[in-house]
Amino acid sequence: MNSICFNESRIRxxxxxxAVLICVLLVVxxxxxxxxxxxxxxxxxxxxxxxxxxxxxxxxxxxxEVVAFKRIHPEGSATVSLRLVGFLSTVEFxxxxxxxxxxSLGQTLTAKDISGEIYQNIPTPANVAEYDILPILLQxxxxxxxxxxxxxxxxxxxxxxxxxxxIQEWRxxxxx
Numbered sequence: 001m002n003s004i005c006f007n008e009s010r011i012r013x014x015x016x017x018x019a020v021l022i023c024v025l026l027v028v029x030x031x032x033x034x035x036x037x038x039x040x041x042x043x044x045x046x047x048x049x050x051x052x053x054x055x056x057x058x059x060x061x062x063x064x065e066v067v068a069f070k071r072i073h074p075e076g077s078a079t080v081s082l083r084l085v086g087f088l089s090t091v092e093f094x095x096x097x098x099x100x101x102x103x104s105l106g107q108t109l110t111a112k113d114i115s116g117e118i119y120q121n122i123p124t125p126a127n128v129a130e131y132d133i134l135p136i137l138l139q140x141x142x143x144x145x146x147x148x149x150x151x152x153x154x155x156x157x158x159x160x161x162x163x164x165x166x167i168q169e170w171r172x173x174x175x176x
Contacts, residue, residue, distance in 0.1 A: 038172050046074030050176050052169040058150075059159045063087045066160065068133065068170040080134040080174050081114065084150060084160075085127060091158070092126040097151030099131045103144050109136045126153075134174070142168040 043049050051069035058064060065085040072078045082099070098110035111131035115124040124130075129150070140146070146162040 038169055040176075043071070048072045050173045052166070052173055054166055056160050056162070056166075062158075064160055066162070066166070068166075068173055070173045070176060072176075078134075079132070080137060081130050082111065082133045082170075083118075083128065083130045084148075086150075086158075088127065092153045093129040094151040094153045094155075095129065099129070099151070100149040101136065101140075102147045102149065103140070104146070105144060107139075109139060111136055133170070137170060137174045140167055140171070142171050 038050060038052050040048065040050050049069060049071050051067055054066040056064050056066055064087065065083075067083040067085070068080070069083070070078055070080045084093075084099075086093075093113075093115070095113045095115055098112060101109045101111065103109075111133050113129060114132050115128065115130045118124050118128065118130050143164050144167070145164045146167060148160040148162060150158040150160065152158060
C-alpha cells in the first residue's frame with residue numbers, strides 16, 4: 001500500500017510539471033491576434049487625432065505597422081487615412097498605383113495614395129505610404145476580414161491580412 005502511495009505522490013508532481021510546461025509552450029509559440037486600442041489626443045488646440053495602431057505580418061512574415069487615423073481640424077473638416085510602414089529597407093511603394101482592399105467575400109475596393117501630404121517640405125520615405133480611406137470605409141463590413149494589396153515599384157505586390165477586429169477599430173475611428 002505504501003509503495004502505491006509513494007508512486008502516486010511522484011506522479012502528481014510530474015503531471016503538474018507537464019501541465020505547466022504545456023501551458024508555457026502554448027503561450028510562447030501561439031500566434032497572438034493583433035489587438036490595439038483606439039487612442040485619442042489633442043494635437044494642438046482644436047485639432048483632435050483618433051488612431052488605431054497594429055503590427056501585422058505580410059505573406060512572407062515581415063512586420064508592418066498599420067495605422068488608421070482620423071484627424072478633425074479646428075474648422076471642423078476631417079480626414080481618415082491609413083498609413084502603412086514597412087520595416088524592410090528594401091520596401092519601396094509605387095505611389096502611382098492604388099491600394100487594393102479585397103474582402104473575404106471577393107469585393108474589391110481601392111484607395112488613393114496621399115503620401116505627399118504626410119510631410120510638409122521633405123519627401124515621404126520609400127517604405128511609408130498613406131491612403132485616403134474615408135470614401136471606402138463605410139463600404140467595409142466590420143465583421144468581414146480584408147486583404148490589402150500593397151503596390152511596390154518592383155511591379156510585385158505585398159499582401160497584408162487585416163482581421164475583422166481591426167476593421168471594427170477603423171470604423172470606430174471614422175464614427176468619432
